[in-house]
Amino acid sequence: MKRLTQLMAGLALALGLSGPLLAQDGPLRIEITEGVIEPLPFAVPTFSAENAAAQELAAQLAQVVADDLSGTGLFRQIPRDAFISGVSDFNAPVQYADWKAINAQALVTGAVSVAEGGRVTVKFRLFDVFSEAPLGEGLQLGGTTTSWRRIAHKVADQVYSRITGEGGYFDSRVVFVSETGPKNARQKRLAVMDYDGANVQYLTDSASIVLAPRFSPNGSRVIYTSYETGFPKVYMMDVGTVQRRILEDQPGTMAFAPRFAPDGNTVVFSLEKGGNTDIYRLTPGGAATQLTNSPAIETAPSYAPDGSKIVFESDRSGNQQLYVMGANGGEPTRISFGEGRYGTPVWSPRGDYIAFTKQHQGRFHIGVMRTDGSEERLLTASFLDEGPTWSPNGRVIMFTRVGSGAQGEPALYSVDLTGRNLKRIPTPGPASDPAWSPLLP
């Protein structure tokens, strides 16, 4: 297992982890050049179809698993035409020599069957080729033909998790705002999709402006801002039934920037009264509790994963900066001190970092800092990047990137916590304000 330990050390570095693993000596297979990790080569032969009905799914499942892994930038898929042998029988012994010969360091094999009524069963195994041993137990997953992509994502999550030692993030969804029309007459709709852009479903029509949706901690509900009444108000929607209700409707006020507390019931948001914006908390059946009280703008609140603290932005110092306060309010501590303006802070689900939007010298950046404001790192730079959201494992950040001028459309991008693997997430049209769900059950 020495070899794979070394691979895992390399991946740990790629994921931005630190620890004693990196101090190891030895002939590392993953070469680090100019800070770039050589992706780990892996092979995913087409899964074996155990009955005729599973034929098509067998190829599709293997492809989604491969795409998930390759998409991380940490793994590199070896093309199938390079394979010396296939895997026709899931239970036959693995021909390690054939996989070593093409330098496949990890091998994923699978078998799929489809029963009457569309019940899908997928079995898979992961092998450490050069150690000539399975990595973890074989696993069997069940689902339906309509949810086959989720099964593939779950397989990929297992592979990712076993090799990196981190939680996965492929079996997750993203709620976002789908945009159409010219920039000065934009129409916006809420939509939800798989993390990789597949299976887009619309949750609202485009009759009213909708902004910044956020998932509940279990992913079943979405909270967002809508102009349905003509004024910005906070709404809660059940994703399954698309039933929605207004949360807070004090006449003459605006409510926006909502986010769930980790308990899934409490909501924190911004309420504007008489031109001044403060942060409030709402518990089910209760009245709104004011958490900040200053003549400055306080907005974009986000809870720490343990619910004990809230990070938010305020311009009380003269421009936008980040502050942390207790969950019940009180005197906040400023944590951002670099040049420029800081907004839209979001606490990592792991609790270790806060992601933010930074504006400096006419450019926008997505960045991260420790929760005390130390170790600030900017991950992106462009004309307009904003609104980070964390993958369920706290290793990837998705955000909105907008180009300049009439033709500069907003699109969703993701980037690793390390700043590597920047890529565009495919959406049916212009898109903004992504929010990542937790890992699905």
Place this chain on the structure above:
Amino acid sequence: MKNILVKSGLIALAVAVSACTDAGRFGAGGANDGAGANAGGAGYDSVNDPSSPAYFQQNVGDRVLFSVDQSTLSPQAQSTLDGQATWLASNPSYSAIVEGHADEQGTREYNLALGARRANSVQEYLISKGVAGSRLRTVSYGKERPIEVCSTEVCYAKNRRAVTVLSAGQGS
């Protein structure tokens, strides 16, 4: 409360020859969804009628502009608002929604709050000039409804605005 909006052949012509402008100019505020659909049908002759919304929009001036990240009213803005207050005093059958807007150079949430500050500055100024608070409401669109879409200061300056959009009725 139905918005009284104006479509004018003259305005349309101006739009057609302007470099970075758009259909957003047709409506009084250009921000309300469906603003065009609610157009009151006032012909452009009404621009010459001092008690018409079209006159308010074009001769009195329905909007004031702001500096970057500011919500204070310039002397020019105050002068425009003096005119609005006078017009509203003479035309008590109208109420108004003051729409605050920001340019695209800012994060979404902050710009919503900034637009609210701007709308509130206008509202407070109008109240100080004698307009009943019950006739005024405010709303912020943040950076959601620019009227100009180029990404230079020429456009940004026009987008950092508060627009007083008239509606029929005496308010709440």
